[in-house]
Amino acid sequence: MNASEADVVQDVRHGNRDAFGRLVRTHQSRLFGLVMMMVRDRSGAEEVTQDAFVRAFTHLAHYDERRPFYPWLASIAVRLAQNWLVARGRTVRREGTALESAPEPGAEPGALSGLVADERRRELWNAVASLSSGERTAVMLFYRDEMAVADVARALGVTTGTIKTLLFRARRHLRERLGAASLLMGDVSPLSKDAS
């Protein structure tokens, strides 16, 4: 955790709850993107993201300041998102719809594409969104959120070996999907366009 973020946490712990707003503003986009990728439902992602911040505030006494804040926050959000998905599944079952035939929330990856403005980025976002739940969550936490493999494993409650396997498979699948898309577009190198 950087010094200013540690100061903010200290402020909050000493009763300045408005200071928590700085943490919210700093991490809201990153966290919302992660949750959105997990639950693939905008209203569900809003609900889970809000709950994650509130839960982080009420459990701030358990946060270890020696570690970065975001991985801790993300681990809360991951668990809440998993709970949300389970609850969503229960609702579907209760309403008498076979789970297998019920669409996963936002299961059509294109449903997310309207939320990402740039076309090339949208293509990559859709490719990630079409991965399995574990793969896309691992990709988001490891690459986009720059969390260490051990932190990703802790957040997801699995071993580091499992995370490495998920990341390895995810890269294979992404290469296949982006490669196919690029070939359709006449581009030999799947990731060469707009790469910087």
Add this chain to the structure above:
Amino acid sequence: MTCAHVLGLIDAEPFAAYPQEHLDAARAHARECPTCGPALEAASLMTAELRALPGPDAPGDLASIVMARIAQQPEAGSATDPVTQRALAVAHGRDWSQALTALGALVAGLALILTMPSGTAALGDFVTPRFSAAAPLAMVPSSGAAALAIGAGLLLYVAGLFAPVRSKF
């Protein structure tokens, strides 16, 4: 080093801790190989793009909604859900209560060992006639000092098991 090895290594490099000499050998191979060279370049670009992966913008009112909800909460760190509280209480009380439990068990075990008559034939001497029928289940020593030691050990053991767990939260 074959192309299959190099391609596998390229895929896993960002998150696997390979020895530096393996990576150097793979890069040397990739520089010469028409298959692995572009694959290495594409893999590097994929890593860069994934690290820069944008997401949807958070709702504009998210921060204000969160802060409004936080305003209704008790102080920061005052988690109220009982499951978490209990887990934390156990976590914080675990050290001394476990030590007490272990100490009690050690004292009781040591007393039993020191007062145990040698040979199985002496079991009748070890157990009072009153409890001889239940000897396998409840062995009560005839020696007063040993009984006191075992009693104290068991007391410590039970105290450790049922010790009230204090929480800082």
